[in-house]
Amino acid sequence: MNAMRETLRTYILENFLPGEDVKNLKDDTELKESGILDSLSTLKLVTFLEERFGVEFEADDLEAGNLATIESIERLVQSKQART
Amino acid sequence: MSTNYGLAGLLMDSAQRTPAREAIGVPGGATLTYAELDALSDRMRDRLWHMGVRQGDRVGLRLHKSIDGVATIFGALKAGACYVPVDVESPAARGAYIHNDCQVKVVVTEAGVADEFEAELRQLGATPPILALDDDQRDRALAATLEELQQRDPAPAVPSVAVHPDDIAYILYTSGSTGKPKGVVLSHRNAASFIDWCSRAFEPVAGDTFSSHAPFHFDLSILDLYVPIKHGAKLVLFGEALGKDPLKLAATIAHERISVWYSTPSILNLMAQYGKLEKHAYPALRVVHFAGEVFPVPQFKAVRAIWRTPRYFNLYGPTETNVCTAYEVPADDPLDHVTTFPIGAICVPNLGRVVDEHGCDVPHGEPGELVVHGPNVMRGYWNLPEQNAAAFLKDERGRLWYHTGDIVTENGSGEYKYMGRRDRMVKRRGYRVELGEIEAALARHPEIKEAAVVAVPTADSGLRIAAFVACKTDQRLSIIALKQHSSQSLPPYMVPDVFQVVDALPRTSTNKVDLQALRGRAS
Numbered sequence: 001m002n003a004m005r006e007t008l009r010t011y012i013l014e015n016f017l018p019g020e021d022v023k024n025l026k027d028d029t030e031l032k033e034s035g036i037l038d039s040l041s042t043l044k045l046v047t048f049l050e051e052r053f054g055v056e057f058e059a060d061d062l063e064a065g066n067l068a069t070i071e072s073i074e075r076l077v078q079s080k081q082a083r084t
Numbered sequence: 085m086s087t088n089y090g091l092a093g094l095l096m097d098s099a100q101r102t103p104a105r106e107a108i109g110v111p112g113g114a115t116l117t118y119a120e121l122d123a124l125s126d127r128m129r130d131r132l133w134h135m136g137v138r139q140g141d142r143v144g145l146r147l148h149k150s151i152d153g154v155a156t157i158f159g160a161l162k163a164g165a166c167y168v169p170v171d172v173e174s175p176a177a178r179g180a181y182i183h184n185d186c187q188v189k190v191v192v193t194e195a196g197v198a199d200e201f202e203a204e205l206r207q208l209g210a211t212p213p214i215l216a217l218d219d220d221q222r223d224r225a226l227a228a229t230l231e232e233l234q235q236r237d238p239a240p241a242v243p244s245v246a247v248h249p250d251d252i253a254y255i256l257y258t259s260g261s262t263g264k265p266k267g268v269v270l271s272h273r274n275a276a277s278f279i280d281w282c283s284r285a286f287e288p289v290a291g292d293t294f295s296s297h298a299p300f301h302f303d304l305s306i307l308d309l310y311v312p313i314k315h316g317a318k319l320v321l322f323g324e325a326l327g328k329d330p331l332k333l334a335a336t337i338a339h340e341r342i343s344v345w346y347s348t349p350s351i352l353n354l355m356a357q358y359g360k361l362e363k364h365a366y367p368a369l370r371v372v373h374f375a376g377e378v379f380p381v382p383q384f385k386a387v388r389a390i391w392r393t394p395r396y397f398n399l400y401g402p403t404e405t406n407v408c409t410a411y412e413v414p415a416d417d418p419l420d421h422v423t424t425f426p427i428g429a430i431c432v433p434n435l436g437r438v439v440d441e442h443g444c445d446v447p448h449g450e451p452g453e454l455v456v457h458g459p460n461v462m463r464g465y466w467n468l469p470e471q472n473a474a475a476f477l478k479d480e481r482g483r484l485w486y487h488t489g490d491i492v493t494e495n496g497s498g499e500y501k502y503m504g505r506r507d508r509m510v511k512r513r514g515y516r517v518e519l520g521e522i523e524a525a526l527a528r529h530p531e532i533k534e535a536a537v538v539a540v541p542t543a544d545s546g547l548r549i550a551a552f553v554a555c556k557t558d559q560r561l562s563i564i565a566l567k568q569h570s571s572q573s574l575p576p577y578m579v580p581d582v583f584q585v586v587d588a589l590p591r592t593s594t595n596k597v598d599l600q601a602l603r604g605r606a607s
Contacts, residue, residue, distance in 0.1 A: 017563050024563070035576070036564065062329060
């Protein structure tokens with residue numbers, strides 16, 4: 001059990017997929033292509049990540065790919081934490 | 085005289101007057117002068133003509149926001165054709181439906197997405213020639229593609245085509261309640277009436293720099309495209325990615341010295357909330373227009389707290405009339421006791437009336453439907469005779485008044501206030517959303533027996549779209565699968581926020597879906 005992934009999963013489920021079964025949101029579920037994250041929910045997620053994990057996002061971080069899945073979000077946040 | 089070239093004449097005139105002035109630019113990218121934009125669109129006109137486009141034909145566009153897109157639009161207009169832009173970010177199937185519906189003569193798109201789009205068109209039995217721009221050639225894809233084609237298959241130069249004011253200039257498709265998008269047909273006269281009103285209302289000058297934030301399939305683009313070009317001003321294009329990124333937006337508005345900004349309230353709110361607007365200075369900014377949806381006053385005040393000096397206009401009007409009423413927010417009004425703005429007075433020379441369900445005028449101050457008559461009003465919907473008949477009210481003098489579907493009140497001195505809708509259309513990020521179109525898309529899923537969609541207000545003055553679906557078998561669909569299905573056939577702004585899988589939809593005593601009950605469950 002990975003704490004950051006579970007935090008992310010809970011946040012996404014509660015905010016963008018209310019009612020969804022936790023087992024359906026996998027670490028590699030495509031968040032953008034499946035329509036779970038749009039431009040506005042992405043901004044909300046970024047604000048949450050900044051506050052929860054004490055990192056700061058640059059405009060370029062939102063480019064495609066970085067926020068594609070729970071796995072890739074975790075990688076991005078961890079690399080930011082490592083830099084600070 | 086420029087008028088006989090319609091909208092293309094605006095560019096041709098400015099190119100004559102001020103050939104060396106900057107006409108159009110992309111932040112951090114290319115810039116074209118009026119002479120260059122005019123010449124590039126001439127070559128596009130020649131190519132489209134060579135591909136068989138003639139006066140009265142439709143030219144389909146599926147392009148990202150780009151200088152090439154603008155040159156293509158003017159190329160089509162110079163050929164005497166109208167243009168039909170579709171959203172490059174919406175599913176290809178939806179765009180193909182639109183281009184097939186109005187039988188475009190040629191499709192202009194980008195090489196990267198051309199094959200998928202061509203396949204979708206072919207599925208519908210449509211095989212228009214496709215001009216695919218080489219998207220490896222950033223900023224000069226159209227010029228490079230035209231040069232390359234010219235080598236292989238030269239297109240002789242042809243003159244620009246004179247048009248009649250009632251000729252079609254563009255067709256913009258909006259959400260349709262029956263489940264398919266419908267095409268709003270607008271003429272050169274319609275566009276000119278609105279553009280001339282803009283000239284009078286906020287006095288654009290050649291020194292202005294206009295933003296183009298809205299995509300070309302959204303009618304906010306009409307102001308963006310043609311008002312600056314008419315006045316010899318500069319147009320700065322905000323591409324799709326930049327347009328959604330509040331941090332970059334704020335920096336770009338400052339850096340490009342935008343003087344006239346136009347967008348939905350959603351985008352302004354997004355910038356105030358996430359854009360760190362206060363980090364920059366905006367000495368050039370003198371006019372801010374917003375339209376497409378209600379701007380809650382508290383959110384507006386957050387924007388004005390940072391952008392203190394510009395004039396603010398609340399522009400109102402459906403695609404069928406473009407902007408038909410306008411309200412300037414008084415600069416010195418603290419707005420302490422208001423929650424929404426009036427939509428303002430009718431844009432002359434159009435006329436407005438507030439009528440009841442029988443088409444009779446209601447007394448001043450009473451709520452009724454706003455109907456509009458005048459040169460802004462569309463010619464009709466493309467190939468939808470029944471909806472055309474329902475769209476207009478005919479008065480005793482035979483004049484046609486467009487039914488906006490919006491319930492308003494009039495205060496006795498010609499100022500209107502928006503109260504709500506007559507039907508099941510809602511606005512999301514400025515876009516029209518017919519809840520029936522979402523229901524139709526959901527019902528196309530093989531596992532779904534029936535679906536109903538409602539919209540409820542959220543605490544932060546937004547709107548939540550909630551879908552209720554009943555499945556054919558006990559195998560319950562996951563919410564992710566439902567989102568995925570929706571985003572494959574609907575534009576992003578139409579995908580429901582929440583889904584509930586139910587055993588059956590609640591019914592009223594007359595066996596209609598009980599939307600009232602569903603709204604209760606969704607809020």
